[in-house]
Structure formats: structure tokens, C-alpha cells
Amino acid sequence: MxxxxxxxxxxxxxxxxxxxxxxxxxxxxxxxxxxxxxxxxxxxxxxxxxxxxxxxxxxxxxxxxxxxxxxxxxxxxxxxxxxxxxxxxxxxxxxxxxxxxxxxxxxxxxxxxxxxxxxxxxxxxxxxxxxxxxxxxxxxxxxxxxxxxxxxxxxxxxxxxWDPAQGIKPYVPRVVGEDRPRTEEIDLDCPDEALLRISSERVLALTLNEMKILRDYLKNDAVLARRREVGLGDRMTDAELECLAQTWSEHCKHKIFNARIAYDGGEGESSEIDSLFATCIKRATREIRERMGADDWCLSVFADNAGIIRFNADWNLVFKVETHNSPSALDPYGGALTGIVGVNRDPFGCGRGAKLIFNTDVFCFAPPGYDKPLPKRILHPRRIYEGVREGVEHGGNKSGIPTVNGCLVFDERYLGKPLVYCGTGGIMPARINGEPTHTKEILPGDLIVMTGGRIGKDGIHGATFSSEELHEGSPVTAVQIGDPITQKKMTDFLLVARDRGLYRAITDNGAGGLSSSVGETARLSGGCELDLAKAPLKYAGLNPWEILISESQERMTLAVAPEQIDAFLALARKMDVEATVLGRYADSGWFHILYGMETVAYIEMSFLHDGLPQMNLQAAWTPPRHAEPDFAETEDLGGALKAMLARLNICSKESVVRQYDHEVQGGSIVKPLTGVVNDGPSDAAVIRPLLDSFEGIVVANGICPRYSAIDAYHMAACAIDEAVRNAIAVGAPLDRIAGLDNFCWCDPVRSEKNPDGEYKLAQLVRANMALYDVTTAYGVPCISGKDSMKNDYQIGDVRISIPPTLLFSTLGKMEDVRNAVTMDAKKAGDLVYVLGKTFRELGGSEWYALHGAIGNGVPKVHAKTARTLYEALNRAIRAGIVASCHDCSDGGLGVALAETAFAGGLGVEIDLAAVPAEGIVRNDELLFSESQSRFVVTVSPVARAAFEAFLAGCAFARIGEVIAEGVLKVDGLGGKRIIEENLAALKAAWQEPLAF
Amino acid sequence: MPQQIRAIVITGNGTNCEMEMAHACRLAGFDEVEIVHISELLYGEKRLDDYHFLNLPGGFLDGDDLGSAKAGANRILHAAVAGSQERLFAQFVRFIVAGKLILGVCNGFQLLVKLGMLPGFDGHYDRQTVTLTYNDSGRFEDRWVHLRVDPSSPCIFTRGLSGLYLPVRHGEGKFVPQDESILERLYRERLIALQYSDGDCREATMDYPANPNGSVDGIAGICNATGRIFGLMPHPEAYLHRTNHPRWTREDLPEEGMGLALFRNAAAFLRNDDI
Structure with missing residues (x-):
């Protein structure tokens, strides 16, 4: 009762x-x-x-x-x-x-x-x-x-x-399921149409070609003979079909990034690309590592759940960024919470396992004030904003991981799907018991152990939401809610087990559940035997295939040597964590799944992982032409500056930032908010992961999806430059910065529903070309990455696609955090410099967006010049003579100057005519051009000569002075005073929009 | 005077500031500092009796799902220590009666209050008379605050301090006494060691955000009558070095962070005290 x-x-x-x-x-x-x-x-x-x-x-x-x-x-x-x-x-x-x-x-x-x-x-x-x-x-x-x-x-x-004496009758939302697990066999020896129907009815997301490969696999006599030995025949079981669909999914296999692409670049330029991943991303990292030679600090790239680099002789760093977009669109709170605790498990399940030391989150939403009718099934952007914010708050804060920085991007095209990027870094000893920690080994005979949460129907087919209405009595499978405390208890336990050497390998259960975690790790030994009947369930009524691919949260899979299992399980029991032996790793060459005595899946490892042929795709680039805006320069540039500061993509995000704990673990050095009253916008985070050392970590992000409307090449180049220059701004040296790429795209495969797929694929090709060009020019290797390719919404005739978006995240190493620099002006009398040249690059800018225009002159990265500047600036920072440094990004020089001033509580007096520029005749364009690789720097007058000597050979100029009076004063190109605004008014404009 | 002073930092079930808390104890000169998982106490592998300074760090015990630290307090009150007849709570009481020191920060303070150990009037360590509840803003906040210290408080930890500047990071930090008489007694016995204050650490304040949560009379930390049990919402272990200060790049600050003083006071007291 x-x-x-x-x-x-x-x-x-x-x-x-x-x-x-x-x-x-x-x-x-x-x-x-x-x-x-x-x-x-x-x-x-x-x-x-x-x-x-x-x-x-x-x-x-x-x-x-x-x-x-x-x-x-x-x-x-x-x-x-x-x-x-x-x-x-x-x-x-x-x-x-x-x-x-x-x-x-x-x-x-x-x-x-x-x-x-x-x-x-x-x-x-x-x-x-x-x-x-x-x-x-x-x-x-x-x-x-x-x-x-x-x-x-x-x-x-x-x-x-209402009768309070009666109250409400108790209602128990218990799952009522039949406990009669069964395995179905599916006949694939059928016509093409039937194959396609099987794929779509079972939400397998497999193409006809892929279904045919499965059909043909079961016609191989050698395969059939082996199958008969374990009691299977020439039909595929549902568990096998689901497991193959999961393993071969876009989500897990990155088919588009690995495809062979015929690229038509326009103007007679065409080429064939054999995998963007191999030829752009991996190649760039390989070449950079070759150049580093003996100094190569990369340890494990693109091989594990996250990238691993060296921190110092005794410690390694781990970093991964993931997205959780579709679930967040449906249930913003649960989706985002699952996103953050899910990405936590990537560094945690990397190598031997890492302690988690920071989170960094980037959200892309439609504007919260959206006031047009909402398409069917879409939640209001403000609800998504609040739900996602809160989900990530609970996931991050309750896990005791500082959220060191992040950003919010607003664009109406994120109405159909918000982007929820969650990144997590970790630290691990370089060696444990004398063995390196960045590699994984599993021996045949090692036990397969699952720890943490139990398995329910959560997240079955999670990525591909089925359109079926959900009804009372049936558990929700599309979305799920994370449980940070169950996960925290598990990670506390596993770190103790790791240091005692109680397991050999670890990986997480994310997309694809056991099918993926065991399927992947079984490659290390060459096979496995897993009994699904042993898996602990949340409630009865799951079929074997559901247990296999359920994405229930808070689970890790471990390989435990038989001689360690008793100690491992005893420690788990003591620390109140559920741990269950599900089977053994083997060297049989087969992925063998049982339910009790009965075999429910028996697939050759080679077929499971390498049976999928490369996809062939077409990409065609035709550069878009947008109307050039035609508006007169305003007389009221002070008002224009305030309007720019109040833009959603520029304004203060303090109300969100303060709700995340950015200081837990005690190593906070450069916080997300800084300046005289702790409210200026920092460019990057600096933390000290080891409290008895001054060595530090720099974390930064770059994202500029607006430029995709003109050319995704420059969108990507600018995102990478932004992430790198943010890290440089606080003091990271360029030769110790690692990168992570995270592509969120709209469907780049042409189909009836998606007629411009070839253009979108060309955008992807160009973004990857930029990634190769810029990362190799900077010597910033990508160590891990992720892609999410289907960020579209379609119900009926309404199709909303996100702008192609690359989030580039950087992880830098500082030798001494006491050299870190913040962005706030420090003292009246300090000199104001601008570093880097300003071009007439307003295409896709916030200034044009304010005027309802896109334009064509997109900012371009001049990587060679920028590299020289970044190295010079870093030498000056390490010499301790840079008082403040702030990067110029959205809103350009005007916004950077205003932020530098009001964060420091000090005015500045600026002469725009002194700014190094090319092709600019208007003050508004000089103020708001978004040319890349620029900084606003303040320097004490006593350090003037030394600073200028460090910068010799770079484009830079002294453009004014910090003043005690709280006013921003700007003289224009013609020598006339064009802006004279109180800092309080500027700051109020900047703080007001998202102050709810 | 004990030959060796030993600090224990309890963790597990959602606690997350144990590392920096232990670091603070080490910097303050404790001879031994141990981070102990609560399961080690419940399995009888470790006993509070073997330590002199008990640290209850910040975090989210059991997710604070039933209200901050409620489920955690329930566990300490009712869970038995394996292989013995006693409840874990009995070890806590013995620790207090022995005159040893307890510091609860944030979730640790919430735990002390929900157990009843603070203010622990008349030795009733399981009778709750004050609480820490949801911030008036209705949200979790991370911000630095100024704190007024009551120089006449018996609090061991705040001895010799004139003010503090530390971060708060909580969603449930609003201090509420059960009634006026409880508040009056806290004042009378000078147990209100810390109050949120204006920028010069002189006057307690009710103004947001200087008082970040709407605490009654700006109460940020209280001690028991002996001054040996102390709980506070702000995080002293988050300010151990000048680079933790939000404005270290623009102000001249001492190398050592202000928060360390609390731990130094604890160590000095234990070295000079007869336990």
C-alpha cells in the first residue's frame, strides 16, 4: 500500500x-x-x-x-x-x-x-x-x-x-512490464523494400546498401556453420541487428567524416577526398607531432574516449567535448544534465581513468525573447535556455567539477535544435604502479564488469527519437535524466580501485550502452562472451536486445583480471556502488552475447567493426552572394556602441556564470568574471590542478557560426583563431596548446528532403580544409573531437537547420600561473595598445546583423602573421609587463575597449586614427570590424620600451591611455571626438539584456 | 598537548571539497591529514577517536535531494558502525565531548546544523534549532563576500581576525533560527562568529548581493558555546593563496590567502590545548 x-x-x-x-x-x-x-x-x-x-x-x-x-x-x-x-x-x-x-x-x-x-x-x-x-x-x-x-x-x-482531509489519492508510477524476455529472429532474405521497412520500423537508421550487406553476411557458409554451433541460423536476431545498427550508426562510426567525397570547389577546381577525418584532422595532428619531434607532448590522440597530453613528467591531462543536442531539444533539463554527466565519463573512462578537474560549456540557442509562433513540438527558446542552464548546473555543481568558463551563442536558426556542448578535462598520474596510464590493455580471460547505475529502457534509440506518442505505462525511452550523485559515488570508488590496480581497463557506457562499450573494448582482446541475464535491471520486462543497447546513465565497463575480482567487488560493496560481472573478454574473434544459456548474438568482430564499406558522397561549393548593406554612418556612435554591447552575443552572461561553481577543487586562478568589481568577461580560464605546484592549465573556446553564411572555411578558421587567441590572451604559450574540434552540422547528405545537401557537405569540406590550414600554421594539434551531423528539424513542411557550427576548444599549459593576465584595465596612466591589423571585415559581423545584413567581407585569419604576434605577446606576458590583455571578437575593437575599461573601472582615451588598419574609411567600420588575431592591451608607461621591443615586427600601435575619469573617449579618423560615454552607462547596457 | 595533531577530512556520497580542505590542513601545519571516505568509518576501519580535528567539507551530500545535507544527517544519526554496537553518531558525540575541533564548511555547515550539533545548545547535539535554507534569490550563486568577525565570540577558528573575504558557492545558505529566543541566545552567547557585511567588514548587512542569500541578520557562520565546533557557508579552503583572490592581478595581496587563518588557528589551539 x-x-x-x-x-x-x-x-x-x-x-x-x-x-x-x-x-x-x-x-x-x-x-x-x-x-x-x-x-x-x-x-x-x-x-x-x-x-x-x-x-x-x-x-x-x-x-x-x-x-x-x-x-x-x-x-x-x-x-x-x-x-x-x-x-x-x-x-x-x-x-x-x-x-x-x-x-x-x-x-x-x-x-x-x-x-x-x-x-x-x-x-x-x-x-x-x-x-x-x-x-x-x-x-x-x-x-x-x-x-x-x-x-x-x-x-x-x-x-x-478541494477537500484537504481527502487530499489526493496516492499514485504509484511503477513500470508494469511482462517479465518474459524474448529474442526475435528477423528474416533479411527479402526484397529491398522490405529491408528498408525493417530499417525504418526498428529505428535502425541503416541504408539499403547497409541492409544488403547484413543480408549477404548471412549467406556466407562459413559464417552459417559457426552460427549453427551456437544455436543460431540464417536469420538475424534482434540483438544482432540492433548491435550492428548501433555500431554502424553515424553517431558511432562517423560515416560522413570517413566518407569518400567528390568535391567540386567551383571554378573548375575539383578533388577527391578520402576521409575528411584522415586527410584534414588526423593528418594535421600527425604533421604537427612530427615537427615537435622529441618535444611531442601528445600521448593518445583520436584513439580513446578523450585526448591525452602530457602535463608534466608525473601527470597527464585529458580533454573531451561532446554534444547532447537532440535530447536537450525534447527535455532541456534532463537532456543537458545527461550531456554533462555523460561527457564526464569520457575523460573518466580514458586510459586508466582520470580525475575530473574542469567543465566548459557552450550553448547555442534561439533568442530567449523569441515572439513568433512556435513550430509543432518545439519548446520556447527561453524554456530551453533555463532548462539547459539548470541541467548543466546540477550536473556540474553536484559532481564537484568547476565550470571554469563557457559561452552562449544566440541565433534564430537554433530554434529547431539547440546545441549543448559540454566539455570536461581530467588529470591522471602518468604512471600507476610503474605502468603508463594513457594506454589500454585487455587480456583474454579478463572479466567484463559493469559498475554504477542499473539498466532500464532509458535512451534506447536515444539518438534517433521515434515519433510514436508516449503513453501511460510505457517508460520513456527517448530522453533520460542523469544522476550526478550515483555517478560521483562510482567515480570516487573507481579512482580508489584504479590506484590500487584493481582493474586493467575502463571505458564508459554512453551511446549504444553495453553493445558499444563491450564491442569496442573487446577489440583489445579479440572477442568476448557476455551474459545479459546477469545485468542488474531497474525493473523487469526488458528484452535482451534492450539490455544490450540501453543507454542508461552512470555506468562504466571495466576489464578486471580474475585474480583481482574479489578485491574489486568487495571495495565496490563497501563504497556502496553496484558492480556486476557480466562475462569475459576472449580472443575468439567473435562478439558472443548470451541471455542465460541461450546465444542471442554471435557476430564476427571483424564484420562488426570493419564490415561497413566507405560511403561515397558529393559536395559542390558555390559561394553565396549576399546584398552589401547600404546604411549611412551614424552620428551617434556612443549610442551605437551601447546597442552593440546589448547584443545577445556580446552582453554579459553573469546571471548564468554565477550559477555555476567555478572554484571548487581550490585551483581557480583566472575566473570567468574579473575586474575591479568581479564582473568583467574573462577571455579564458586558468586553473591550477595540483595545489602544491604553480603549473597551470588554460581552457578557452572559439565559436562563430554567423560566418558560415558566407564561407564555412572562414567560420572554422575564425573559431580556431578565437580559441587560440583567448588562450594566448591570458598567458598560454602557443607551443603548448592542444585543440578539440566539435562539428555540429545540418544534414550534409543530399536527399529529397534535403536538396542542398551537396552545398552543406561542401561547407563541411571547407571547414575541414581551414582546420588543417590553421592548426598546422599554429602548431596546435587536435587531440580529440566529435561530430553531430543531423541538426535539423522537420515536421511537415517546416524545416529548420542550424548554421554549420564548429566549436573549437583549447587546452593550454602555463609553466607558472602567477604570470597569468586578466582583461581589465589596471591603472590610470597605463598605455593602451591594439595588436594586430584591422581590415574592412564586417561580413557576418554583429554590426551588420544589427542592421539586418550579412554582407560578404568575412574575417580571414592570416595565420603566419598571427603566429608571430602570438609568440611575441606571450614573451611580453612572461616578462610580466602586460597589465591587461583582451581579445577582440564579436563587436570588434569598440566592444573590446569598452569591456577593458568598465571591467577595470577606469576610463580610456583613444585615438582611432592610430589603429593599424587597411581599407577602412569609416569610424563605425573601424570600431566594429571583426578582423581576427587582435588584442587590446594595456601596459604601464615604465614598460613601454620593453613592450614595444617584444612586439617589434608585428602590426601594433599605441592608441591611447587609461584615465581615472570613468569615461570612454574616442577620437575618430577625422580627429573629431566621436564617442564620450560614461562607463556606468556602457556597463548597464551590457549587463541588462540577460540579467534575469 | 598532543604530540601529533591529526586532521581527518570526511568525504563520500557527494562531498567534493575534500582535496582543498586537506590541503589547507597541511599548510596549517597538521602533522597528519587524512581524507577518509565515510564508508571507512561505517565499516569500522577508521575511527574519529584517532583524530583531533574533524573537517566536514562542502559538496552535495546525497545530492541535497531532501534539502541540503538532510539525507547525510539521517545517515550519521541512524547508520551503525559495522562490527560494533554503536552508531556513527556516538563517535561524533564522543569527539565533541573530548573537546576536539570540528569545522563544517558549506554543506558541512548544513550537516552540522541539520544534525543539531550547531548551535548544540546545552549539549543537545541531535536537536535542530536553526536551519540553512534556499537563498532568497532562488538560485545557486558563486560570488565573493565580505565577512564581519565578532571579536568577542568564543570561536577558536576566528581568533584574532578582523574580517574575511571569501567565496560563497551555494543554493541553500539562508540562515534561519527557529524563533526569536534562539536568535537572542545566539547573540547573548556570542555564537554568531561571522556575518555577511559591507566592504570594510564592519557592519552586518541584509543588502543583496553583499548578503548573498537573505540570511537573518546576515549570519554566515556560528559556533557552539565552547567555540570548538564552527560552521560557515563561505569557503575558507578556496582562498589559500593570493592567486585564488578574484582581483589578484590588480591588487597587492599577501602571499597567503585569508582562509588559511582559520586552519592555522585550529592547529595552534590543538598544539597548546590539553586534549
Missing amino acids: ANRIEIGFRQGIRDALGEKIKKRIVGHLRIHVDSVNTIEVYTVDGDLAPGELEAAARGPLSDPVIQQYAIDRGLARGFDWLIEVGYRPGVTDNVGKTAAEAIALLAGKPIRVYTSRQYAISGIRDRCTLDLITRADAERIASELLANELIQHYEIIDGKT
Whole structure:
């Protein structure tokens, strides 16, 4: 029998969550409510005696100082509408799990707890308003703000009919499933149409050609003979089909990046590319490493779950960035939370396993103020913004990993799919028990052990969301909610196990679940034998194929030597982490999956991993021509500057930044916010991972999707330059910067639905060419990367595609963090310099966007010149004579100068005529051109000669001075004063837009 | 005076500041500093009795799912130590009665308060009389704050300090006493060792964001009557070196971070005290 325990605040205690919800109801939905009171509901399923329920309510569930409770009756009083929101069956309920553990400790027996939350809403009751809340309003509040019907259900109760003595009857969202696991066999010996139907009905996402390869595989006599030995025949089991579809998916196999591409570059230029990944990305890294020779600090690139580089003789660094876009579109909170705790497992499951030391997150959204009608099934961008922000907050903060920096990018084309990039870095000892940690080894006979969470139907076919309506009683499979504490407990345990040498290899369970984690690691030994019946499940009713490919979170797969297994399992038990032996690694050459005694999959390892032929694709580049904007230069450049500072892509992100813990672990050196009152925008993060050393890590990002509208080559080049120059700005030396590429594209394969696929593929080709050109010019090797190729939305005739977006992330090493430089002006009297030349490059700029234009003059990276500048600037920084350094990016020189000034609380007086420039005759263009590889630097006058000597040979100029008066003064090209603005006004313009 | 002073830093179940907390203890001169997983205490492999200074670091015990540190407090109150008759809570009480030192930071402070160890009036260490609840802003915030120190407080940890500048990083830091009489007694016994204050660390403040969470009377940290148990929301272990300061690139600061003083006071007290 189930009981309900309701917990609410006592009279007079402030309900901060209720107030926040009220603000959103009024602000976002424009429904006038007077108050919102929240009540937490615990539905306890476990036959507890009244005394036990009382002890649970009084003890762990409520706070006696500020809260009250009610058992099996309603606590809410005096409301117009009561909305209760709970989870659907099978959805992860972290609070319910914690409550169950806490109550079990009191009751001495296992129980189940399900949570929900009530919102008691009251309208405004004064004599003159008749603005009462209608049922329709309550419905809107529930469906558009409080509940996501994909994972939650809600109930609305009218205050007029409410009887608190009766309350609400307990509802237990238990998964009711039949526990009769079965394996189906599918006949692939059928016509093409039937093959395609099988692929689409089972959400396999395999092409006809790929399906035919599977069909033909089962016609091979040698294969059939082996299959008969294990009891299989000439039909494929569902487990085999699902496993092959997962292994051969775009997500796991990167078919587009590995395709053979016929590229037509226009103007008679054509070429054939045998894998963009091999010829652009890997080749660049290989050439850079060859040049480094004995000084090569790369240890493991493109081989493991993350890239590994050397930090110093004793420690290695690990870094990976992932995306979690589709799930975040459906359930922003759960999708993003799963994204961050998911990427945590990549460095954690890399080599021997790394301790996680920083997160960096980049989100691309449609503007939160979007006010046009929303296409079907799309959540409002503000809801996505808030949900994603909160999901990553919970994932990062609760895991105890500092979120050291990140950025937000806004563009309406992210309406169909937001991009949620989550990156995580780790550190590992270079050797453990004398053995290197950056490689992996598995021996035949090693045990396959799964640790952490249990397996449910979560995330089955996660990447390809099925359009089927979800119904009561069936667990939600498309989206899932991460559980950072289960993962933290597991990582705490595994780090101890690692240092004691209790396992040989580790990898994570992400996309594809066990199928992927075991399938991949089994390559190291040459096969495996895995019994799915041994896997711990969240609830009964999973078929073997579902257990195999479920993407349930918080799981790692380990290879444990038989002689270590007892110690490994004992430590797991002690540290309260579930660990289960599922089978053995082998050298049989076969991927052998059983369910108890019965074989459910038997696939040759070589076929599983190498049976997929290379894709052939066409790419055709035709440079777009946009109208050149034609607007007169404004007289009010001060006003223009304020308008630019208030652009969503430029304005302060402080409200988001402060909600992430950026200082946990104690090594914070350059924080995301800096300056005289801690609110200026830092270019990059600096942290000190080892508290007894001054060696540091620099983390930065570059992203500029607007330039894709003109040429994705320059979009990519600029993103790489931005990530590198941000790292340079705080003090990273160019020869110790590693890169990560993360491509998010719109579908680049031509089809009926996607007629311009060849153009989009050409954009991808060009972006990769830029990656090769710029990374090799800088000597910045990519060490890992990721791609997500289908960021489109299509329902009916509405198609929304994201702009091709490359996030480039950098990881630098500083010898001494005490040399780090921040972006805020430091002292009146310091000299202001601009480094790097400004060209008339306003194509795709924020200035043109403000005028509704794109233009054509996209910024270009002059990598050779920039490299010389970066090296010179770094020498000056290491000499300790750079007072402040800020990179010029969105909004150009004008924005960089304003930020430098108001972050420092000091004015500047600038002469634009002194700025090194080419082809510019207008002040607005000089102020807002987005030419790359530029910095605003301030230097003490006593260091002038030394600084200028370091920069000799580079394009740079002294353009003014820092002044005590809090005013930004700019003289224009004609010598006339064109801007004179108070810092307070500039800063207010910059801070206001996202201050909610 | 003990020959060796030993610090224990408890971790597990979502605690996450154990590393820098242990580092602070080492810098402060403790002879032995051990990070101990709570399972080692529950399995009887380690005992609190073997240490002099107990550190309860920040983090999210059990995700703070039932309210900050609630499930963690429930565990300490009710979980038994394997192979013995006693509950873990009994070890805590013995530790306190022996006159040893306890420091709870952030989630550790929340834990002390939810257990009842702070303020622990009249030796009732399991009776909760104050709480730390959701910030008035309704959100988690990471920001640096100025703190006023009560020079006449019995608090061992804040001895000799005139003010502090430290980061807060929490979503549930608003201090609320059960009623006026509790608050009055906290004042009377000078247990309010730290208050959020204006920039010169003189006057307690209710102004956001100087008072980042709406704590009653700006209360940021309290001690028990002996001054040997101390809890605070701001993170002293996050400011151990000048480069942790948000403005170290623009201000002249001492090499040593302000937060270390609390740990130095603990070490000095234990070296000179008869435990």
C-alpha cells in the first residue's frame, strides 16, 4: 500500500522556489498570479506503519525549523488552483531514490519512493480586478512552464472543490512490464523494400546498401556453420541487428567524416577526398607531432574516449567535448544534465581513468525573447535556455567539477535544435604502479564488469527519437535524466580501485550502452562472451536486445583480471556502488552475447567493426552572394556602441556564470568574471590542478557560426583563431596548446528532403580544409573531437537547420600561473595598445546583423602573421609587463575597449586614427570590424620600451591611455571626438539584456 | 598537548571539497591529514577517536535531494558502525565531548546544523534549532563576500581576525533560527562568529548581493558555546593563496590567502590545548 507524505513551508517562511515560479508565470506567460506556494510530495510504496511514516516525515523528509508535513491528507490551503507534477513511469527520480534510501535506513527494509511537486496558485484578490485565473490559464501554466509531458504528468485541482482531509489519492508510477524476455529472429532474405521497412520500423537508421550487406553476411557458409554451433541460423536476431545498427550508426562510426567525397570547389577546381577525418584532422595532428619531434607532448590522440597530453613528467591531462543536442531539444533539463554527466565519463573512462578537474560549456540557442509562433513540438527558446542552464548546473555543481568558463551563442536558426556542448578535462598520474596510464590493455580471460547505475529502457534509440506518442505505462525511452550523485559515488570508488590496480581497463557506457562499450573494448582482446541475464535491471520486462543497447546513465565497463575480482567487488560493496560481472573478454574473434544459456548474438568482430564499406558522397561549393548593406554612418556612435554591447552575443552572461561553481577543487586562478568589481568577461580560464605546484592549465573556446553564411572555411578558421587567441590572451604559450574540434552540422547528405545537401557537405569540406590550414600554421594539434551531423528539424513542411557550427576548444599549459593576465584595465596612466591589423571585415559581423545584413567581407585569419604576434605577446606576458590583455571578437575593437575599461573601472582615451588598419574609411567600420588575431592591451608607461621591443615586427600601435575619469573617449579618423560615454552607462547596457 | 595533531577530512556520497580542505590542513601545519571516505568509518576501519580535528567539507551530500545535507544527517544519526554496537553518531558525540575541533564548511555547515550539533545548545547535539535554507534569490550563486568577525565570540577558528573575504558557492545558505529566543541566545552567547557585511567588514548587512542569500541578520557562520565546533557557508579552503583572490592581478595581496587563518588557528589551539 502506498502513502503520501506532503512537505510544505510553515506560515511566514519565504518560499523562494514559489516566488521564482510566480515571476515566470507573470513574466513569460503574462498570467497575473498573486502567489505560488510549493509543496514536495513523497509517495511511499512499502507498507510502512503509521509510526514509521511519521518518523520519515519528521526526520529526513522535512526541516523542523521551517517546514510542516501531512500524511495522507492535503497540506495546501487557500488557493485557486493546485497543480501537481510527477514523473511518468520509468523516468529517473533522483530525489525519490535518495528518499527511499533514507527511509529504508529508518525502517530497516527496502521501499520505493516516487516524488512529485505541488504548486498552489492564487490569483490577485483586490476589489477592482476581476482578473481571475481560469482553468485554461492553469492548463497553460502546467503545460508551458511546470511540466514536460514527455517525462511528466500533471493533475489540476480546482480550489473550490478541494477537500484537504481527502487530499489526493496516492499514485504509484511503477513500470508494469511482462517479465518474459524474448529474442526475435528477423528474416533479411527479402526484397529491398522490405529491408528498408525493417530499417525504418526498428529505428535502425541503416541504408539499403547497409541492409544488403547484413543480408549477404548471412549467406556466407562459413559464417552459417559457426552460427549453427551456437544455436543460431540464417536469420538475424534482434540483438544482432540492433548491435550492428548501433555500431554502424553515424553517431558511432562517423560515416560522413570517413566518407569518400567528390568535391567540386567551383571554378573548375575539383578533388577527391578520402576521409575528411584522415586527410584534414588526423593528418594535421600527425604533421604537427612530427615537427615537435622529441618535444611531442601528445600521448593518445583520436584513439580513446578523450585526448591525452602530457602535463608534466608525473601527470597527464585529458580533454573531451561532446554534444547532447537532440535530447536537450525534447527535455532541456534532463537532456543537458545527461550531456554533462555523460561527457564526464569520457575523460573518466580514458586510459586508466582520470580525475575530473574542469567543465566548459557552450550553448547555442534561439533568442530567449523569441515572439513568433512556435513550430509543432518545439519548446520556447527561453524554456530551453533555463532548462539547459539548470541541467548543466546540477550536473556540474553536484559532481564537484568547476565550470571554469563557457559561452552562449544566440541565433534564430537554433530554434529547431539547440546545441549543448559540454566539455570536461581530467588529470591522471602518468604512471600507476610503474605502468603508463594513457594506454589500454585487455587480456583474454579478463572479466567484463559493469559498475554504477542499473539498466532500464532509458535512451534506447536515444539518438534517433521515434515519433510514436508516449503513453501511460510505457517508460520513456527517448530522453533520460542523469544522476550526478550515483555517478560521483562510482567515480570516487573507481579512482580508489584504479590506484590500487584493481582493474586493467575502463571505458564508459554512453551511446549504444553495453553493445558499444563491450564491442569496442573487446577489440583489445579479440572477442568476448557476455551474459545479459546477469545485468542488474531497474525493473523487469526488458528484452535482451534492450539490455544490450540501453543507454542508461552512470555506468562504466571495466576489464578486471580474475585474480583481482574479489578485491574489486568487495571495495565496490563497501563504497556502496553496484558492480556486476557480466562475462569475459576472449580472443575468439567473435562478439558472443548470451541471455542465460541461450546465444542471442554471435557476430564476427571483424564484420562488426570493419564490415561497413566507405560511403561515397558529393559536395559542390558555390559561394553565396549576399546584398552589401547600404546604411549611412551614424552620428551617434556612443549610442551605437551601447546597442552593440546589448547584443545577445556580446552582453554579459553573469546571471548564468554565477550559477555555476567555478572554484571548487581550490585551483581557480583566472575566473570567468574579473575586474575591479568581479564582473568583467574573462577571455579564458586558468586553473591550477595540483595545489602544491604553480603549473597551470588554460581552457578557452572559439565559436562563430554567423560566418558560415558566407564561407564555412572562414567560420572554422575564425573559431580556431578565437580559441587560440583567448588562450594566448591570458598567458598560454602557443607551443603548448592542444585543440578539440566539435562539428555540429545540418544534414550534409543530399536527399529529397534535403536538396542542398551537396552545398552543406561542401561547407563541411571547407571547414575541414581551414582546420588543417590553421592548426598546422599554429602548431596546435587536435587531440580529440566529435561530430553531430543531423541538426535539423522537420515536421511537415517546416524545416529548420542550424548554421554549420564548429566549436573549437583549447587546452593550454602555463609553466607558472602567477604570470597569468586578466582583461581589465589596471591603472590610470597605463598605455593602451591594439595588436594586430584591422581590415574592412564586417561580413557576418554583429554590426551588420544589427542592421539586418550579412554582407560578404568575412574575417580571414592570416595565420603566419598571427603566429608571430602570438609568440611575441606571450614573451611580453612572461616578462610580466602586460597589465591587461583582451581579445577582440564579436563587436570588434569598440566592444573590446569598452569591456577593458568598465571591467577595470577606469576610463580610456583613444585615438582611432592610430589603429593599424587597411581599407577602412569609416569610424563605425573601424570600431566594429571583426578582423581576427587582435588584442587590446594595456601596459604601464615604465614598460613601454620593453613592450614595444617584444612586439617589434608585428602590426601594433599605441592608441591611447587609461584615465581615472570613468569615461570612454574616442577620437575618430577625422580627429573629431566621436564617442564620450560614461562607463556606468556602457556597463548597464551590457549587463541588462540577460540579467534575469 | 598532543604530540601529533591529526586532521581527518570526511568525504563520500557527494562531498567534493575534500582535496582543498586537506590541503589547507597541511599548510596549517597538521602533522597528519587524512581524507577518509565515510564508508571507512561505517565499516569500522577508521575511527574519529584517532583524530583531533574533524573537517566536514562542502559538496552535495546525497545530492541535497531532501534539502541540503538532510539525507547525510539521517545517515550519521541512524547508520551503525559495522562490527560494533554503536552508531556513527556516538563517535561524533564522543569527539565533541573530548573537546576536539570540528569545522563544517558549506554543506558541512548544513550537516552540522541539520544534525543539531550547531548551535548544540546545552549539549543537545541531535536537536535542530536553526536551519540553512534556499537563498532568497532562488538560485545557486558563486560570488565573493565580505565577512564581519565578532571579536568577542568564543570561536577558536576566528581568533584574532578582523574580517574575511571569501567565496560563497551555494543554493541553500539562508540562515534561519527557529524563533526569536534562539536568535537572542545566539547573540547573548556570542555564537554568531561571522556575518555577511559591507566592504570594510564592519557592519552586518541584509543588502543583496553583499548578503548573498537573505540570511537573518546576515549570519554566515556560528559556533557552539565552547567555540570548538564552527560552521560557515563561505569557503575558507578556496582562498589559500593570493592567486585564488578574484582581483589578484590588480591588487597587492599577501602571499597567503585569508582562509588559511582559520586552519592555522585550529592547529595552534590543538598544539597548546590539553586534549
